Amino acid sequence: MSKVTAKGQCLKCGRTFERVAYRRKRSECDAFKEWGEEKKNLNVCSACYRKEGDAMAQERASIQNLPELNGTEKQVEWAKKIRNFFVVNITNLYGKQSSMYEQMLEILPYAVEASVWIEYRNKSATNILVSLQRERRKERRRNS
């Protein structure tokens, strides 16, 4: 068993870090060092890697915490896919610090009709958000 240490630079935080690996042969150690250092494949430090993992887990959890939808079993199944796609799209497009993301979190608890999601399936995520808000405003007016 041979030990090899390769240096990398994190593209996210800029820190340089070391990665230790164990390989059976010296040549495999050299290959690892080359892969990491010359070919620059070591580009996310373990702290950033963990952080990214946490963020993704959090996002999945928040998607799972969405309210149940009304409709037939088939409608609900389809609508949930459209809704997940919408959440991921808004998050990727605008980021979590954006007002669009905030607005999405605000509207989601009210968007519980599967048929509405299905109706919106061909709209862009941004258009879905605008449409949901418009429907919500109409509903509030009706109820007041």
Ligand SMILES: [Zn+2]
């Ligand atoms: Zn980092």
